[in-house]
Amino acid sequence: MSRALQTTTLxxxxxxxxxxxxxxxxQDQSAKENFRRDETPGLYGEIPLEVVSVQSAHDVEKLVxxxxxxxxxxxxxxAGSGKAGGAIIETGTKGVICDxxxxxxxxxxxxxxxxxxxxxxxxxxDLQDAVEAEGLFYPPDxxxxxxxxxxxxxxxxxGGARAVKYGVTRDYVNALEFVDGRSQKHRVGRPCxxxxxxxxxxxxxxxxxxxxxxLTQMTLRLLPKPRHVGSAVFVFKTRKDAASFISxxxxxSYVPRCAEYLDRESIDSARKLGxxxxxxxxxxxxxxxxxxGFHDDALYQELELALKLAEACGSTMHEIALDERxxxxxxxxxxxxxxxxxxxxxxKISEDIVVPRSRIIEMVQTIRERGQxxxxxxxxxxxxxxxxxxxxxxxxxxxxxxxxxxxxxxxxKEALRMGGSISGEHGIGLAKRESIGLxxxxxxxxxxxxxxxxxxxDNILNPGKIFSECA
Amino acid sequence: MSRALQTTTLxxxxxxxxxxxxxxxxQDQSAKENFRRDETPGLYGEIPLEVVSVQSAHDVEKLVxxxxxxxxxxxxxxAGSGKAGGAIIETGTKGVICDxxxxxxxxxxxxxxxxxxxxxxxxxxDLQDAVEAEGLFYPPDxxxxxxxxxxxxxxxxxGGARAVKYGVTRDYVNALEFVDGRSQKHRVGRPCxxxxxxxxxxxxxxxxxxxxxxLTQMTLRLLPKPRHVGSAVFVFKTRKDAASFISxxxxxSYVPRCAEYLDRESIDSARKLGxxxxxxxxxxxxxxxxxxGFHDDALYQELELALKLAEACGSTMHEIALDERxxxxxxxxxxxxxxxxxxxxxxKISEDIVVPRSRIIEMVQTIRERGQxxxxxxxxxxxxxxxxxxxxxxxxxxxxxxxxxxxxxxxxKEALRMGGSISGEHGIGLAKRESIGLxxxxxxxxxxxxxxxxxxxDNILNPGKIFSECA
Numbered sequence: 001m002s003r004a005l006q007t008t009t010l011x012x013x014x015x016x017x018x019x020x021x022x023x024x025x026x027q028d029q030s031a032k033e034n035f036r037r038d039e040t041p042g043l044y045g046e047i048p049l050e051v052v053s054v055q056s057a058h059d060v061e062k063l064v065x066x067x068x069x070x071x072x073x074x075x076x077x078x079a080g081s082g083k084a085g086g087a088i089i090e091t092g093t094k095g096v097i098c099d100x101x102x103x104x105x106x107x108x109x110x111x112x113x114x115x116x117x118x119x120x121x122x123x124x125x126d127l128q129d130a131v132e133a134e135g136l137f138y139p140p141d142x143x144x145x146x147x148x149x150x151x152x153x154x155x156x157x158x159g160g161a162r163a164v165k166y167g168v169t170r171d172y173v174n175a176l177e178f179v180d181g182r183s184q185k186h187r188v189g190r191p192c193x194x195x196x197x198x199x200x201x202x203x204x205x206x207x208x209x210x211x212x213x214x215l216t217q218m219t220l221r222l223l224p225k226p227r228h229v230g231s232a233v234f235v236f237k238t239r240k241d242a243a244s245f246i247s248x249x250x251x252x253s254y255v256p257r258c259a260e261y262l263d264r265e266s267i268d269s270a271r272k273l274g275x276x277x278x279x280x281x282x283x284x285x286x287x288x289x290x291x292x293g294f295h296d297d298a299l300y301q302e303l304e305l306a307l308k309l310a311e312a313c314g315s316t317m318h319e320i321a322l323d324e325r326x327x328x329x330x331x332x333x334x335x336x337x338x339x340x341x342x343x344x345x346x347x348k349i350s351e352d353i354v355v356p357r358s359r360i361i362e363m364v365q366t367i368r369e370r371g372q373x374x375x376x377x378x379x380x381x382x383x384x385x386x387x388x389x390x391x392x393x394x395x396x397x398x399x400x401x402x403x404x405x406x407x408x409x410x411x412x413k414e415a416l417r418m419g420g421s422i423s424g425e426h427g428i429g430l431a432k433r434e435s436i437g438l439x440x441x442x443x444x445x446x447x448x449x450x451x452x453x454x455x456x457x458d459n460i461l462n463p464g465k466i467f468s469e470c471a
Numbered sequence: 472m473s474r475a476l477q478t479t480t481l482x483x484x485x486x487x488x489x490x491x492x493x494x495x496x497x498q499d500q501s502a503k504e505n506f507r508r509d510e511t512p513g514l515y516g517e518i519p520l521e522v523v524s525v526q527s528a529h530d531v532e533k534l535v536x537x538x539x540x541x542x543x544x545x546x547x548x549x550a551g552s553g554k555a556g557g558a559i560i561e562t563g564t565k566g567v568i569c570d571x572x573x574x575x576x577x578x579x580x581x582x583x584x585x586x587x588x589x590x591x592x593x594x595x596x597d598l599q600d601a602v603e604a605e606g607l608f609y610p611p612d613x614x615x616x617x618x619x620x621x622x623x624x625x626x627x628x629x630g631g632a633r634a635v636k637y638g639v640t641r642d643y644v645n646a647l648e649f650v651d652g653r654s655q656k657h658r659v660g661r662p663c664x665x666x667x668x669x670x671x672x673x674x675x676x677x678x679x680x681x682x683x684x685x686l687t688q689m690t691l692r693l694l695p696k697p698r699h700v701g702s703a704v705f706v707f708k709t710r711k712d713a714a715s716f717i718s719x720x721x722x723x724s725y726v727p728r729c730a731e732y733l734d735r736e737s738i739d740s741a742r743k744l745g746x747x748x749x750x751x752x753x754x755x756x757x758x759x760x761x762x763x764g765f766h767d768d769a770l771y772q773e774l775e776l777a778l779k780l781a782e783a784c785g786s787t788m789h790e791i792a793l794d795e796r797x798x799x800x801x802x803x804x805x806x807x808x809x810x811x812x813x814x815x816x817x818x819k820i821s822e823d824i825v826v827p828r829s830r831i832i833e834m835v836q837t838i839r840e841r842g843q844x845x846x847x848x849x850x851x852x853x854x855x856x857x858x859x860x861x862x863x864x865x866x867x868x869x870x871x872x873x874x875x876x877x878x879x880x881x882x883x884k885e886a887l888r889m890g891g892s893i894s895g896e897h898g899i900g901l902a903k904r905e906s907i908g909l910x911x912x913x914x915x916x917x918x919x920x921x922x923x924x925x926x927x928x929d930n931i932l933n934p935g936k937i938f939s940e941c942a
Contacts, residue, residue, distance in 0.1 A: 110827070110829075111721060112718065112719075112721050112827075112828060112829035113721070113827040113828050113829050113858075114721055115827075135724065156667065157667045157671075159665060159667075163664075163665065164664070167642070168665065170671070170674075171638075171642065180918065184914050184918075185914070186914065186915045186918065187912075187915070188915065190825070190890070190891065190892045190910075191827065191890045192825045192826060192827045192857075192858050192890055192891045192892055193634075193635070193825065193827075193828070193857035193858050193859070193895075194630060194634065194639065194825050194854075194857050194858070194859050194892065194895040194896060195825060195891075195892035195894065195895065195910075196627065196628045196630075196678050196892075196894050196895065196896055196897070196898050196899075197892055197893055197894050197899060197903075197907060197910045197911060198899070198907060198910070198911050198915075198916075198919055198937060198938070199675060199678070199679055199683075199919050199922055199923075199937075200628075200641070200674050200675050200677060200678050200679070201675075201915070201918065201919075201922070203641075203671050203674035203675065204670060204671055204672075204674070204675050204922075206671060207667050207670070207671050208670055208671075212670075223726065224721070224723070224724045224725055224726065225724075227724065247583060248583075250582060250583050250584070250585055250695070252695070253606065253695045253696075253698065253765070254695055254765045255694065255695060293764075293765075293769065294724070294725045294764075294769055294772070294773065295766055295768060295769030295772060297766060297768050297769070298764065298765050298766030298768070298769045301765075301766060302765065354661070354663045354664065354665050354666060355663060356581070356583075356584040356586075356662065356663045356664075357583060357584050357664070358581075358583035358584050386663075386664035386665050387584075387663055387664050387665070388664070388665050419661070419662045419663055420661065420663045420666075421661045421663055421665065421666035421667075421668055422668055423666065423667050423668050424664075424665040424666065424667065425665060425667055426667070427667050427668075428667075428668060428669070436668060436669060439661075439666075439668045439669070440668060440669050441658075443655050443656075443657065444657045444658070444659065444669075444672070445669075447651070447655075447657065447672065447925065447926070448669055448670050448672075450924075450925035450926075451670055451672070451675075451922065451925050452670075453921075453925070454918065454921035454922050454924070454925050455918070455921075466669060466670075467669070
């Protein structure tokens with residue numbers, strides 16, 4: 001009763017203010033309900049008080065002012081492809097969604113300087129297509145690349161399969177324009193190759209999940225498009241053999257573009273979904289390996305070296321894919337894994353831990369053994385080349401949820417003990433907020449709160465995400 | 472008189488406290504005088520009240536506590552190779568130097584995970600030699616590499632000739648341990664390939680010039696050592712032709728390891744110093760170009776393409792260097808340029824601006840024309856591949872100093888107008904503090920002050936560097 005009353009009190013000044021500023025808001029209630037979730041399995045938030053479709057940085061400034069005035073939290077959102085609940089409104093709280101999908105222009109591609117200027121709502125795939133048409137290359141490639149937005153990529157520092165060679169989104173952000181929690185607009189970084197002037201505020205924004213500022217424009221760095229790409233699938237009879245390949249990758253003396261790990265359960269799920277690539281029937285694990293470069297002879301030599309290593313690690317079968325169609329078949333199958341494994345059961349909770357590459361054998365075994373010990377359907381796939389595993393637990397009975405969460409916490413602790421991390425690319429958001437203390441101690445979390453307060457003293461921007469407000 | 476009195480009042484509690492904590496301090500007054508300067512031409516600071524040679528993170532914590540108690544500024548310092556006065560004590564102020572050269576252990580090279588754990592006082596060249604012996608590679612290579620320290624490299628986000636392909640120091644820092652201005656020790660980042668947990672405090676420390684925290688340990692990322700390296704010197708009859716090569720580099724479809732630009736004045740100075748490489752007599756400008764990779768055929772092809780481009784841009788002579796000795800001759804000559812040009816005259820003031828690569832022709836012409844217009848011996852060399860030019864002005868009469876500084880400010884403004892930056896790798900320190908407002912507006916500078924205060928509320932750490940304390 002009291003909650004409904006509060007909502008009414010809040011809503012009227014809010015929508016009046018939004019209308020007075022000529023901001024475009026979503027009127028349809030059922031459309032607003034779509035904002036209760038992102039791609040985090042099983043996580044639902046509140047229906048937003050308002051969803052404002054911003055058109056410009058000036059719209060964003062006005063919206064922040066309205067939220068400051070009414071003390072209503074403001075949550076930035078792109079495609080809602082996040083996997084940590086960073087763009088939903090926490091249950092029991094209120095919020096306005098700043099929907100950036102309407103700011104989706106590729107403003108300029110600067111071919112000579114290998115830069116592109118974009119608004120945050122641009123879909124990653126659209127950017128990749130546009131720059132590749134100019135012979136350029138934007139490496140970050142999260143599995144959601146066909147629909148996720150660049151603003152979300154920057155806000156979460158998205159990674160992807162090519163990170164092992166090319167790094168993550170942060171490595172391609174040269175400059176940002178953003179609006180802070182006091183509606184101040186900042187331009188940080190420079191639209192050139194290097195700058196060491198002042199604090200690195202740009203990189204502080206990257207990965208801050210909408211809690212420090214709202215991105216309104218980005219300058220991204222591009223590379224020449226690699227001339228040749230070659231892929232391989234190496235099939236192994238045990239997951240330990242596959243993991244052993246990854247551990248020994250440093251002996252290759254070059255950095256592959258991708259080295260993805262797939263457990264049998266992932267492969268089976270993909271097969272059931274009917275993905276285009278046909279994995280060998282008896283595969284207990286597989287590595288999807290890829291190299292790229294300027295010269296095709298070098299490529300063949302690199303693939304040959306990798307094949308030798310795979311065979312030395314016990315690989316029983318392989319396939320080399322050099323043409324684009326064959327490669328695409330493999331990658332479409334890899335990218336379908338998240339969806340495919342979701343269909344194994346009623347519920348799925350997935351995580352994205354990181355371990356040092358040399359510990360990947362240990363981690364793969366740990367997931368298997370502890371999963372079996374707890375009676376859980378636990379397995380993994382992911383960007384093993386940089387030690388980033390997406391640990392999956394599928395279950396049918398909701399009563400198992402607590403046990404699954406406990407399992408994940410155990411895996412987090414193991415990852416940290418090995419020198420890894422509790423998140424490699426999904427971020428913390430709401431989903432892992434209670435676990436952040438496992439990785440970051442209270443003294444450093446206190447420093448986080450001070451940094452937050454420097455950017456957003458009234459705690460307007462996505463409050464309660466990443467870490468809770470008080471110690 | 473009053474100043475001497477103050478010093479006495481401050482010094483006694485300070486040295487008692489330092490002795491009570493068993494910290495090692497430099498007793499010899501003339502040794503302390505060496506700390507009045509770094510590599511910034513013409514800039515001298517105060518003699519430090521104390522120079523403490525720290526041995527451990529715990530020493531650093533104790534020292535920060537002493538400085539908090541006595542309200543004496545604490546200035547972190549490695550080799551003193553900085554070029555912006557970041558590690559000296561501003562005239563008219565007092566300070567204690569925290570000398571990190573005594574914390575210089577390479578703690579561990581992790582070959583499998585391609586990481587190295589180091590203390591901040593390690594000399595860059597020592598690190599490079601150690602990891603190359605293991606088949607690994609640490610790319611950042613500022614010209615001072617044989618004596619600068621890694622802590623200083625991280626604190627200034629040092630670059631170098633290879634940045635065009637491999638990026639700068641920031642791109643190789645995976646984790647940091649540091650002590651903040653309240654003597655709190657933090658560990659940020661993780662000793663693995665990826666982590667998106669919490670704010671990116673690590674990258675905020677990189678380039679913060681000792682104003683946010685004192686680095687006590689660093690985890691650096693390594694690459695496999697490239698199997699083959701090939702260098703070339705392209706000689707041009709006009710500086711415009713050379714700059715035109717740089718502008719068109721994006722047409723090469725690969726990223727070279729280095730593309731250094733040298734004006735005739737730089738070449739002449741090098742020749743006079745007697746550097747080992749013999750540049751062509753009539754060279755008006757030269758490009759030092761380098762490629763590296765896994766496969767030698769690819770390398771030859773890349774060099775051939777570059778040579779074609781150079782000839783199309785009017786290059787009249789070239790030399791290709793494929794063996795290590797020939798390459799070393801070229802690089803020793805390049806690295807001697809700073810010293811060589813210093814000998815042209817009584818005084819030299821140099822800057823390190825950045826422009827987008829496509830504007831480098833314009834900038835090279837601007838430096839020449841404005842220099843001639845002002846009657847100054849102005850020229851440039853530097854890492855042109857990423858648009859980073861070290862602009863040099865040599866002069867004999869100290870009365871010209873104001874005119875030289877004005878000239879540099881004009882060049883800064885031009886660089887910014889072109890979308891560049893006032894510093895590509897040297898940083899701001901004291902030397903460019905008054906110019907930071909040209910690049911960063913007052914709203915964003917205010918945010919800098921808040922960030923500073925989050926890390927160092929009492930303004931103990933290197934106060935007054937990068938920006939002045941009040942607006």
